[in-house]
Amino acid sequence: LEAAVNPPAVHINYNNFPAKLWRLINNPQNDSVFWSPDGESVIVDQQRFEDELLSPLKQDAKLFKTTNFTSFIRQLNLYGFRKVCDRSFKDRRRNLHHFHNPVFRQGRPELLVHMKRLTISNKAKMEAGEQVTCRHILKVT
Amino acid sequence: LEAAVNPPAVHINYNNFPAKLWRLINNPQNDSVFWSPDGESVIVDQQRFEDELLSPLKQDAKLFKTTNFTSFIRQLNLYGFRKVCDRSFKDRRRNLHHFHNPVFRQGRPELLVHMKRLTISNKAKMEAGEQVTCRHILKVT
Amino acid sequence: LEAAVNPPAVHINYNNFPAKLWRLINNPQNDSVFWSPDGESVIVDQQRFEDELLSPLKQDAKLFKTTNFTSFIRQLNLYGFRKVCDRSFKDRRRNLHHFHNPVFRQGRPELLVHMKRLTISNKAKMEAGEQVTCRHILKVT
DNA sequence: AGCGTTCTAGAATATTCGAAG
C-alpha cells in the first residue's frame, strides 16, 4: 500500500527498447504509438510509424537503427507483447496493430522493471528458476 | 543567435576523450577521423586510425594508450555516440564507421559541455533528474 | 541435352504461389518484381509491390489475399527462396529485396516442378527419402 | 492433406553496455 502511495523511483535504461517505447507512447508529440482507451495495451499505426520513425531519410534523430517495421514487431514479441485481435480497431486505410503486455500499462511505470527479454537462454533460466539479468533496469545502489 | 556568431569560449579538459576527438576531427593534418558532409556525425577510417593513431610503433605522439580499435569504439559509446548505418558511406575497400552524437557537431564547440560519460551511476542520476558532474568540463566561469 | 532443346511441357497450378510469382516476374506490365541482371534471382521493390499488389484499395484484381508484405516473404521462404545481400542493389529510397532459389530462373520454367513447399512434414519426408506431393504441379501425363 | 495467411520464435550477427582492473 505504501508503495502505491510512494512508488519507488524507477530507473530504466534510456536506450533500451522498453524505455524507448515508454517515451514514445507517452510523448504527446508522437502520433504513431498510443494507448488503447483502457490504457491496457499499445496501438501502433504502421504507416505513421514507418514514415516518422523508421524512414532512412531522417538519419539523425532516429530512435531505432532499423528501417523495417518487422524488426519493431520482433522487439515487441521479444519483450513479451502479444497481438490482440480487436475488430473495433480495424481501419480499411490504416494498419493499426494492437499489442498487449501485462507489465506495460498506462500510468504504471513501476511495472516496467518486470519486463523480460524472452531470449532462449533467458527462458531456460526462468524455467530453472534462476535469476535473469535485465540490462534495461538500472541498478541504483 | 548571438551564441552562434560569438560562441562562448569552451573549456574542456584537454586530455579527456571529448577534447581529443574534437582536436582530431578538426585537425587538417589528420585524415582518419572527419566530419560527415552535413557536419552532423563523425566518420572514422579504421585502417588509417589504427595505422596513424593506435600503432605501437608510434609511441611518441600517441594520443591514446590503447592499441585496440575496439577500445576507441567503447569510448565513443561511453560518451553517447551511436553507430549510424548509412548505406551511402559503404566503401568496399575501406572500413568506414559512422557515429552520431547530437552534442558533437561541426562548428558547435559550445555543445561539448553537454557530453556525459554514460556510466551506470551517471545514467541513474540523469534518470532521476539530478546533475551530473563531468570532469572533462573545466569550470571557468 | 534433348530436354534443353525440346523442354517437356510444364504444368503448374495456376493459383498456387510458384505460378503466381512466375507470371508476375515475366509480366512486362508489372514493375514491382523483376529478374536480377543475370536472371538467377528475384528482385522485389517493396513499396511498389505493396502499392500495386497488396493495397486493400485494389480489391478486384488482387493476386494475393494478404495485405502484408511479410506474408509474401513467408511464402518465398516456404518455397525455398533465400535472401541475397547485394550491396549494389541498395537504394536509399527504395526497399529492394533480392531473393534466390536455384530452381527459379529466368527462361527455365521446367525447373519449377522441383519447387517444394518446405513445411515441417515435407522436410521430414524429404529427410526420410520419401516422395513429397506438391499440389502446385499438375500431373498431365 | 495441401495451401495461404498470420503471429511468434529460433538463430546468427552486429552493436552496445556493465563491471573490473
Add this chain to the structure above:
DNA sequence: CCTTCGAATATTCTAGAACGC
C-alpha cells in the same frame, strides 16, 4: 577516466505453429 572483456541487446532472416479454406 581509460582500457579490456564478456555478456546483453538490436537487427535481420528464416522457420515453427495454428487456423481457415
